[in-house]
Amino acid sequence: xxxxxxxxxxxxxxxxxxxxxxxxxxxxxxxxxxxxxxxxxxxxxxxxxxxxxxxxxxxxxxxxxxxxxxxxxxxxxxxxxxxxxxxxxxxxxxxxxxxxxxxxxxxxxxxxxxxxxxxxxxxxxxxxxxxxxxxxxxxxxxxxxxxxxxxxxxxxxxxxxxxxxxxxxxxxxxxxxxxxxxxxxxxxxxxxxxxxxxxxxxxxxxxxxxxxxxxxxxxxxxxxxxxxxxxxxxxxxxxxxxxxxxxxxxxxxxxxxxxxxxxxxxxxxxxxxxxxxxxxxxxxxxxxxxxxxxxxxxxxxxxxxxxxxxxxxxxxxxxxxxxxxxxxxxxxxxxxxxxxxxxxxxxxxxxxxxxxxxxxxxxxxxxxxxxxxxxxxxxxxxxxxxxxxxxxxxxxxxxxxxxxxxxxxxxxxxxxxxxxxxxxxxxxxxxxxxxxxxxxxxxxxxxxxxxxxxxxxxxxxxxxxxxxxxxxxxxxxxxxxxxxxxxxxxxxxxxxxxxxxxxxxxxxxxxxxxxxxxxxxxxxxxxxxxxxxxxxxxxxxxxxxxxxxxxxxxxxxxxxxxxxxxxxxxxxxxxxx
Numbered sequence: 001x002x003x004x005x006x007x008x009x010x011x012x013x014x015x016x017x018x019x020x021x022x023x024x025x026x027x028x029x030x031x032x033x034x035x036x037x038x039x040x041x042x043x044x045x046x047x048x049x050x051x052x053x054x055x056x057x058x059x060x061x062x063x064x065x066x067x068x069x070x071x072x073x074x075x076x077x078x079x080x081x082x083x084x085x086x087x088x089x090x091x092x093x094x095x096x097x098x099x100x101x102x103x104x105x106x107x108x109x110x111x112x113x114x115x116x117x118x119x120x121x122x123x124x125x126x127x128x129x130x131x132x133x134x135x136x137x138x139x140x141x142x143x144x145x146x147x148x149x150x151x152x153x154x155x156x157x158x159x160x161x162x163x164x165x166x167x168x169x170x171x172x173x174x175x176x177x178x179x180x181x182x183x184x185x186x187x188x189x190x191x192x193x194x195x196x197x198x199x200x201x202x203x204x205x206x207x208x209x210x211x212x213x214x215x216x217x218x219x220x221x222x223x224x225x226x227x228x229x230x231x232x233x234x235x236x237x238x239x240x241x242x243x244x245x246x247x248x249x250x251x252x253x254x255x256x257x258x259x260x261x262x263x264x265x266x267x268x269x270x271x272x273x274x275x276x277x278x279x280x281x282x283x284x285x286x287x288x289x290x291x292x293x294x295x296x297x298x299x300x301x302x303x304x305x306x307x308x309x310x311x312x313x314x315x316x317x318x319x320x321x322x323x324x325x326x327x328x329x330x331x332x333x334x335x336x337x338x339x340x341x342x343x344x345x346x347x348x349x350x351x352x353x354x355x356x357x358x359x360x361x362x363x364x365x366x367x368x369x370x371x372x373x374x375x376x377x378x379x380x381x382x383x384x385x386x387x388x389x390x391x392x393x394x395x396x397x398x399x400x401x402x403x404x405x406x407x408x409x410x411x412x413x414x415x416x417x418x419x420x421x422x423x424x425x426x427x428x429x430x431x432x433x434x435x436x437x438x439x440x441x442x443x444x445x446x447x448x449x450x451x452x453x454x455x456x457x458x459x460x461x462x463x464x465x466x467x468x469x470x471x472x473x474x475x476x477x478x479x480x481x482x483x484x485x486x487x488x489x490x491x492x493x494x495x496x497x498x499x500x501x502x503x504x505x506x507x508x509x510x511x512x513x514x515x516x517x518x519x520x521x522x523x524x525x526x527x528x529x530x531x532x533x534x535x536x537x538x539x540x541x542x543x544x545x546x547x548x549x550x551x552x553x554x555x556x557x558x559x560x561x562x563x564x565x566x567x568x569x570x571x572x573x574x575x576x577x
Contacts, residue, residue, distance in 0.1 A: 029245040032217055033075055035110055037097050040072060040079065041213055041241065042205030049200070051097045054083065059095060060198035062170055062179035066186040067202030070240030073182035076202065077151045080180055081117045082109045085145040095146070105145050116145035123154045128161040135169050138177045147178045155181040156188035163190050170196045204239025213241070214248050224258035232264040266302055276311040277341040284349060284357060288386035292379055305378035306368045313361040315342065320354045322346040360385050453478040453486065456506065457527060463509060471498055477523030485515045489523035545570045
């Protein structure tokens, strides 16, 4: 971008000429509307496709332009209509995307006053009668242009009858007719219409392109604007050229001179991103007092509470991107100081902490937007985040409760939590005790002492072959077992190679040859089935005990003294209790 300054150096320092503004003033979004494909920014893929299609004569009968507001759908439709009907001063024949000068029809088309290029707003003309007029007029050849072009904006607003009435003409239009549709809600357009159109999805324009475009316009307008202000305008535009130009127009009027970042921030009610990153840092350090003071200062400067939380969420997102993909993934609109702050946060915080902060901010943002007192709601969100920052990660909490080693994974921790029964017991033998596994490999004799099928499942868990252990628990019914030979029956969803895999694993683990055969006999119940039966039996026993206790005089007296109280569960007392 030529003329780009560093830091807060204005891109253009010329003051506007006296009397430049008047009654005929046009807003920037209209004044700098593109008139050729070369002036259209951010849509290079579409322009390349159209260029190739026009060069080979493969011109579609209908085009569907989709995208968010302000990316240039209607403008593109007019440029496309101009390209279809372009006739230059040299008398060029045929459609072309290269339009170096105004042709015979160009000015009238771009100003929406050409007799053969008809624009219709489907938001206000939704019925079948409006479409019927188009169908009737499409039969007649254009008055002066090459094609009769119908531009229908917000086409998704058409009624069902209107769409149905358009289908036949859209599928087989006269050779002199072209349709161009534009919509922000392409999913509301019937698929029968979409299938008859060549579709182009106009992209959101990247912030770097917007910033360069706005800087160029500022120079042409003779307005000084700081780089930081350009970055704020480009970020607030959210990929929409029209929205960005409207903000720039407002910022120029607000500043009445060189436009600074403070002017833009005050106009939009934005929080200073550097101050937001500072607030995020004290939040994640658990300093609730400093967080409340930072929020109060931002609010006093005009930032809305919901906007502050949104900026905090963006800061967490920036830090997460850097933590996950490196500094190259940082937002290009960040200043060097902001980039350093985000990098420092990414280096200091682990991914679980960032993910927790993101979830809390998203939930808090919804609370603030629906709260009668947004500032108070935002303060409560920050207090929760500050206190949550002092909590250990969920993995550490699980390890504290289960006694699993610090390096254990989530799956291993889960196995450790259930490994509270001795190997060989019918209900506990299928659980692997990862937490108590010694660091060194046990003696070979320990692995060869497999006295039951439950021991086989246990060794699979101890060897951390969790896929095999899962299959043995849920998909295998033992038939016969003796050391060196196992006979099993399998369920319908068991892997085909389960028997051979089990034999190979046992041979590898024990150093002895094991044979595993599949029997067509029914076999016993799977370990998972026995576990479910045991749990059901325990639940039934507790229910019986609960019913028996309900008849106890002391329990009856307690329930009478506390109306509405119920017995939730019954468990045996610990001997120490």
